[in-house]
Amino acid sequence: MEVNVKKTYEKPVIQKLKTGFTNKFGGTGFYLGRNIRKDIDGVSIEELVSQFGSPLFVFSEKKLRQKFRELKEAFTVRYPNVEFSWSYKTNYLDAICSILHDEGETAEVVSEFEYEKARRLGVSGEKIIYNGPYKPYDSLVTAVKEGARINIDHFEEILDLERVADELGIRPKVGIRINMDTGIHPQWSRFGFNLESGQALDAVKRIASGNKLELVGLHCHIGTFILEPKAYEKEIEKLIKFAYQIEDEFGFKIEYLDIGGGFPSKNRLKGIYLPPEVSVPSIDEYAERISNALLKNLRPEDYPKLILESGRAVVDESGYLITTVHAAKRLPSGIKAYVLDAGVNILFTAFWYKFNIEIDREIYGTTEPSVLYGPLCMNIDVVDEMTYLPPLPRGTRLVLSPVGAYNVTQWMQFIRYRPAVVLIGENGEVDLIREKEDLTDIVRREHLPERLRGKWE
Numbered sequence: 001m002e003v004n005v006k007k008t009y010e011k012p013v014i015q016k017l018k019t020g021f022t023n024k025f026g027g028t029g030f031y032l033g034r035n036i037r038k039d040i041d042g043v044s045i046e047e048l049v050s051q052f053g054s055p056l057f058v059f060s061e062k063k064l065r066q067k068f069r070e071l072k073e074a075f076t077v078r079y080p081n082v083e084f085s086w087s088y089k090t091n092y093l094d095a096i097c098s099i100l101h102d103e104g105e106t107a108e109v110v111s112e113f114e115y116e117k118a119r120r121l122g123v124s125g126e127k128i129i130y131n132g133p134y135k136p137y138d139s140l141v142t143a144v145k146e147g148a149r150i151n152i153d154h155f156e157e158i159l160d161l162e163r164v165a166d167e168l169g170i171r172p173k174v175g176i177r178i179n180m181d182t183g184i185h186p187q188w189s190r191f192g193f194n195l196e197s198g199q200a201l202d203a204v205k206r207i208a209s210g211n212k213l214e215l216v217g218l219h220c221h222i223g224t225f226i227l228e229p230k231a232y233e234k235e236i237e238k239l240i241k242f243a244y245q246i247e248d249e250f251g252f253k254i255e256y257l258d259i260g261g262g263f264p265s266k267n268r269l270k271g272i273y274l275p276p277e278v279s280v281p282s283i284d285e286y287a288e289r290i291s292n293a294l295l296k297n298l299r300p301e302d303y304p305k306l307i308l309e310s311g312r313a314v315v316d317e318s319g320y321l322i323t324t325v326h327a328a329k330r331l332p333s334g335i336k337a338y339v340l341d342a343g344v345n346i347l348f349t350a351f352w353y354k355f356n357i358e359i360d361r362e363i364y365g366t367t368e369p370s371v372l373y374g375p376l377c378m379n380i381d382v383v384d385e386m387t388y389l390p391p392l393p394r395g396t397r398l399v400l401s402p403v404g405a406y407n408v409t410q411w412m413q414f415i416r417y418r419p420a421v422v423l424i425g426e427n428g429e430v431d432l433i434r435e436k437e438d439l440t441d442i443v444r445r446e447h448l449p450e451r452l453r454g455k456w457e
């Protein structure tokens with residue numbers, strides 16, 4: 001029998017030729033084969049998808065270790081006493097944390113959940129830094145008992161910790177979180193005690209007069225994706241000045257300066273048109289500024305521990321998301337649009353990043369401005385508002401990067417199940433590090449009251 005397949009009609013579009021205009025796919029109007037990625041660390045995209053499905057998060061152990069070692073090297077050659085602490089909220093998958101703990105990072109947690117997750121993984125209390133504005137009382141008891149370093153966020157927490165000290169009959173060592181003006185806007189003033197207003201000094205006075213806690217550290221985290229190394233210089237200058245004031249006036253010895261995280265990854269922020277290779281300073285520039293500021297302002301022979309809470313800059317570039325083209329459309333505006341199987345519910349950073357987009361195959365045809373939509377039935381589900389792409393057939397795989405930071409923690413189960421996450425080891429071995437979800441994950445904690453059961457069947 002002969003089947004007559006009618007081709008779907010697609011409205012023709014006329015595009016003005018822009019001579020000399022270079023787009024990321026070459027500029028002649030034809031796709032020249034750049035931005036093609038057929039594998040990640042030698043493992044083919046097709047093989048990954050056939051085994052684990054699409055969408056799929058893929059992490060490169062090689063890249064992760066390499067990024068951490070660059071950071072470590074940059075600081076340890078310049079300052080003798082450095083600790084690196086992994087910011088759990090950036091990515092708290094067991095496998096990712098394990099690699100970073102294996103590299104020597106301690107754990108930086110900001111909730112009782114993250115604290116428990118680090119402990120469960122085998123991190124001892126002394127290797128945990130407990131930060132954040134909300135630390136439930138019981139978790140403070142546990143943290144003090146287990147010798148975790150706690151950075152106090154507000155006056156109520158000083159009271160809580162004094163209570164813990166009484167309860168346990170010990171004198172806990174604590175740090176305080178400071179916020180300050182480093183020239184970065186908006187200034188993160190909601191966490192910790194403000195320096196310039198005198199609030200931080202009041203906190204020290206309060207701790208000294210209570211005489212139940214030993215103040216040994218200062219903590220500060222000035223923001224995230226800080227593109228200005230000078231801001232850290234200012235942070236260090238102010239922290240050191242304050243540390244010596246505390247030592248001289250109150251007799252507390254400040255043993256550590258925890259300067260937080262905030263280093264950028266090589267990702268492109270929306271609204272910044274220079275490529276990240278140009279707009280993002282190297283880690284060496286940060287390390288140089290920070291260590292110079294330390295060595296210039298510290299007293300002779302005084303080398304308090306410098307703590308860096310690493311996050312985005314270490315993990316972002318080790319993460320990729322493979323997603324598949326499900327459909328193509330032409331919008332009334334003439335713009336080409338694609339429906340992908342991955343949306344903003346699993347790509348939280350899509351709201352401020354413009355990802356690098358690679359395609360798994362050569363495609364010939366005119367590139368044109370295209371918009372990438374996710375699978376959600378929500379208008380906000382836009383993965384990329386405008387990017388030049390050749391005509392992508394259904395089934396084309398796109399590889400988005402960097403997506404290693406903040407996506408597999410801030411993702412939410414919404415409309416669709418969350419996908420699997422795999423890790424490619426240094427020898428090309430592929431391990432599933434988080435299974436994709438199914439219905440049981442979602443209904444596991446639901447209860448249907450008996451009186452509602454079967455009513456409408």
Ligand SMILES: *Cc1c(COP(=O)(O)O)cnc(C)c1O
Binds near residue numbers: 311
């Ligand atoms: C989130 C966070 C970090 C990590 O920040 P990045 O910008 O990812 O480097 C470090 N310290 C604290 C206190 C944080 O809240």
